[in-house]
Structure formats: structure tokens, C-alpha cells
Amino acid sequence: MREIAVVAFHQSDCLAQAGVANEVELIMPQLRAVFDQVNLTNAQDVDFVCSGSCDYLQGAAFAFVAGVDALGAVPPIKESHVEMDAAWALYESILKIRMGQAESALIYGFAKSSPGELPIVLSQQLDPYYLAPLWVDTISLAAMQARLMLDQGIIAERDMAAVVSRSRRNAMSNPHAQLHGELSVEAILGEETLVSPLRRADCAPIADGAAAMIICTVEKAKAWGVPYALISGIDHRIETHNLGMRDLTDSPSTRQAAQAAGMDRGAVDIAELYAPFSHQECLLVRALGLKDETAINPSGGVLAGNLMMASGLSRVGEVFQRIIAGEASRGIAHATSGPCLQHNLVAVLESA
């Protein structure tokens, strides 16, 4: 099977409000940055383009089509889109390369979440007969999940606060983070709950922005003469939409995806986990069986800044950048979608 190399990644700052910028204006600087990393002119120089976005977030119909204006699609290009996080656009692109239909691919994800009420907007991804009409928001669903974990003694509120505290501290070295700084466990536990038992700091902030990545075959990476990291495995699994049928204190889909992606075939130096709520990081660490030798979310993770439809791709990008920088030789990136970690993707990255 053809080996896949990541050769470029860039993401925007996580902005609480990107002002009047439209999707094209959010995407273009990220595309320019990844093209420059590999010395490419525009999307004509890659074989395939795939993006991830969701028009519901900003309430702009066909924003994902408008995004193509950022690419340079004259003459026409091979392009695809997933109404999902761009981590799944990465997955599609990897399949495209492995099938021999492309040597290289540009992947990008973007969202303006600030124009709408994100937790309410996301309620409309639920079952349309029973749940969506109730407008059950994502924070409330996550709060019920946290309550289950606390009640069963799997975690304590102090564990959740420790996740937040570490996220904010790690994010101090992440120039794109939205929330960063020293915040003690005691200070967090002293805050009022937002949706019990979740405090505001337990929930990822709402942000606008975009991220982009270029992948290719190893042969292409060598031809381009740029540093690269290998994606040695990637897999994704989904659980039933019926929340009542799931064990919300575990994530078997994440565990299966990690096994299929080959996580256990070597040491895991770093893990970038897409946990929009603090208790979900605890849950994912347990589900994956990660040990102390694995640095969890050295970027600060999405609790420090969450670009909907791009944060999953950014997890892969964060691991890529640390491997390129020599800070790690092997790591995993996780992406999630749906309520309470319903759908999960795990990628394993290794130094070349």
C-alpha cells in the first residue's frame, strides 16, 4: 500500500469573532501558507482537493461551494467536500491517493461558528423525529455524559478541572490559541456551573477560523524536497445515533479506530485528542489506554480554541508539526463528530 506523507499544515488563530470576513477570506491565508511551505502556486499543483465544513454553522447556504473561489479552479480541478470535520476530508484524500488516483492532495476545513448559537445549531444534527424537535443542545448532552462519569466514580470534578488547567497552560505556547494562561484547579472549581456539572471552562470556546494541510505520496514528498511525517494508519468508527443505546462513559468507536489504525504497534509520544468538553478528554484517555509517557494535547487541545470542521484536521496538523520539529517521533491524532463523541477518527503519525 502507498505510504502517505504530510508535508504542510497551517491553521488560523482561533478568533472569538472573525468580523465580517467570509469563508473565502478565512480560507485563503491558510491555503497560501501551506502552498508556500511546499513552494506550490495554487490548487492546480495538487491532484485532489477535499474540504470539510457545515453551512449550518454560519447560516450561509452553499458557503462550501463559495469556498472553491479560494482555490484557483481555472482550469477545473478535482474537488470534493464532506459536511464533516476536515479530518474526514483527510480520510477521503488518503483513500484517493491509496487508490492511485492522486499523488497529492490539499485538505482544508473552515467555519464561522460565531454568527449562530453553536450549541443550538448543533442540536439540529440529532434524530429529526425525537430529539431535534426538543432542541437539546450539545452542552446539555455533554453535561449528562459528565454526570454519568462522575456518578460512577470514573472521574471527579477535580480531574476535569485538571484537564482545563493543563490545557490553558499548554496553550501558552500555542500562538493560535484563544484561551491560555495559568488557571489553577482550585480557581476552576470555584467557578459557578454553566450546565451542571459543567463549568464554562469545561466547554470548548466558540471560534471562527480555518486550517489547511497538504499530503502526498512519499515519492512526491521527496521530489518536493520538504520534510514530512508519515500517516501510518487511519480509521474511523461511528456509534448509533440513539444516545440511550450507547455507553456514554466509554468510547468503543475510538478504541476500535485506534486499533485498526495501528496505535498499539509502537510508543505513543503525543496524543492530540478532540475533546470539546474536559470530561471527554478523561474518557478518551481511558478508552485508548494512554499511559503517562504520552503527552496529552501539548497544543492545549480544543478547550483552548475550537475551530468547528477544522479542529480534527488541526489535531493531525499539531502532531505533524511536533514530529517535524523533532519533539516526538510517533503520535496519534483524534477527531470527533456528533453528540457525546458519537463518531471518532484516529490517525497514527510517525517520523519518516
Add this chain to the structure above:
Amino acid sequence: MSESQDNVTGMEAPIYLQYNFTAGRAPTRFLTRIKQGVLTGQRCPQCANVYIPPRGSCPACGIATEEEVVLPDKATVQSFTIVAIPIPNNPIKPPFVIANLVLDGANISFIHLMSECENADVHIGQRVQALWKPEAEWTYAMDNIRYFRPIDEPDVPVDMIGKVPVTGPATNPGRAE
């Protein structure tokens, strides 16, 4: 379960979501200027094509557009159709003309209405000019221009449509800054 029941063929589940929508930087600039009666495009720094209305990028080159270009309100018909069916809730009565127009100094067309013309005489290459609404009615909208109407200028050859330079003073009703 032998109890008979009606088929459920529908249920009420209205969706209402509120957004603080923004037009984008380039469209915001365009809309602000058209409210002043000025047509403003953007030029690609690479291929030099002028786009109006602008979206902040050159879709052909995939690069950001910054330079603004004020354009006149004279245009050339690139293509057209005569619509014989009414548009629901639209005051325009058929048959009316929808045309792909290229402003002088611009390189891509936009769609607008044509009127004050014999529909049968409308043709590709025809020269037209905007008829603006009264200034008091100008807002952030393309229909500040009520429609385009023919003017007495020679036709533009087909291969020159989209390549017509700006000649003479812009005849926009608004004020250029």
C-alpha cells in the same frame, strides 16, 4: 398488534435559527459603495482580471484581491434570455429580459435585467447603461440599478466582450471618492 392506525405522513418540527450574518470584507465594501451609487470591483494582482461584484479572491488564480477599481455603469450584453413565465411575487411582468452583462473595465459578467428595449432587438454585443433608482431609494443592493437599457453606441465584437476598457469619464450617478 392488529390495531389499525393511520399512516403518519407528516409532523410539525419547525426549525428556526438566528444568525448575525455578515457579507464578507469584499462584498461589504462593494455594498457600501453601491449604496453611494458607485460600482466597485477588484483587480487580481496576478492575472489583472477585474471582478464585480468582488468576493475578495480571484477564483482563477486562487489569490486574494485587494486593489479596488471604480467602474462606469455602461456594459455590454454577453448573453441574454427572454423570460416568458412570471416569477412568483415579482412585479416584473413577462416577457422580460435577463442578461449577462459585462461592465466596461470588468472581465466577468453579472446578471441583471434589461428594459426600455424591444425584446426582439436585444442581441449579444449590444451596449447598455444602468438606469438607477432615485438616490433616496439607494440601499445595500444590486437593484439600486432598476435595469439596464440600450444606448446608441456601436456593438462590441463578440471576441472583445469582457475586454472593453473604461473610456471617458465614468457616468455613475454617485460620487467617486
